[in-house]
Amino acid sequence: MPEGDTVLQTAKRLHSALAGQVLTRSDLRVPRFATADLTGRTVLDVTARGKHLLTRIEGGLTLHSHLRMDGAWRIYAPDERWRGGPTHQIRAILANAAHTAVGYRLPVLELLRTRDEEKAVGHLGPDLLGPDWNADTALHRLLADPDRPLGEALLDQRNLAGIGNVYKCELCFLARATPWLPIGRLPGPTAVLLVSTAKQLLEANRDRPDRTTTIGARPRTAAAPAPRARRPSEKLWVYGRAHRPCLRCGTPVRVADQDTRPTYWCPHCQAGPTP
Template structure:
């Protein structure tokens, strides 16, 4: 499941393959940008912003400013890098973007969002995001302030909201709540040590950003996660059956939630599971 660490690696690999090279062909396979042609322009660089990916392209003849290819992987998306002429490892009908240079080819498959924006449009696309856990703008005090701004919101929903801190997805929110011993539906105001949770979020993503396999247990073998997707195997710490629920701010935003009822005893919630606000990706 793509989260901030996955997108960070994608940006790193695309940067190595494309930065400084001239595009010889571009192909955007979404109706709105199907006729957009950025060939002849140079890729200036690639950056991740939370779970968003920004490929920045220099101005070309007649352009007033540069361009940004903005993508979000959502649930199934990914970018592949190939040598020119190399066979794709995914079906061509799943490709949404193709960026070619003289020697390389970057292909975005099943991208949840794909847009080609003037450089000035970047802020509109990602400016709402909170501090990026893996970015140069990381600011733990600001992330803490944003989380605390809605104290009644369940912490498991607040962590997923990219307006608070950018880069946490479903796996990390479940594992983080487990690691600090907090039930994910605990209101933010009742989390015993919220600064520790923010600090652990940063450290966990940093530890995993260069790994091909996400690990939260310190065990690189068959048990890399404590509770996520372990409803049939039990909590890795105590063996208690892991609870799996669908929780969200509304019926359209339900997402998988995993927790250990023994290691993370539930608070007296009432209707707290409904949260406050909406999730932003």
């Protein structure tokens, strides 16, 4: 599932290609909106809200989309071949004289009044990459259910918006806690640091083509030994590193499902319950 930084980059690309331009083609391939015609309207802007994309269009309309597990928006030049997937996976086409934006495998696609955007995204917590970011509110929401596993609380977009499975695993590693630890058992300073580190990581990666968490976000505990020297390919602390040595201690990283998502952790560096 794309994370907040990836969705923000997608929004920037769509904004660059569509904003300020008149649509010469629109095709929404979902039954509810199949007859909607946006041709002749100007795209005003494309904005990310957490993991949601809001394409605002002249006339008070917003096209709301969400990528979830494998959705994607691709942008093509007029004569460029479309390579995002087979035709039957296309859910949306928005084109102007210079660019065509094609949405593939979009599980959420709806056209709504701009004034009603809150119905689609109003449930979200503070956006880690948005102007509404508020660390105190995010911390309060995270700790509202102290018995909830840390990993599940981080993934709940109602607490703070933008964290996906990669950041969940990396943040738990940096907090030295397993994703199954009840969040209320985190020491207060660690919980505060967890929120600020989440903000730091997404901000650091908001413009990077390749996400990395091992540069500029080392584990911050006095007892933690200095990580060993890293190769450029070692961009993540634990995610995707099952059975490979932990970058801090050398213990093989483990993997198990948490709420159907593969979850990685170091059994030596991270304290707390495990499956």
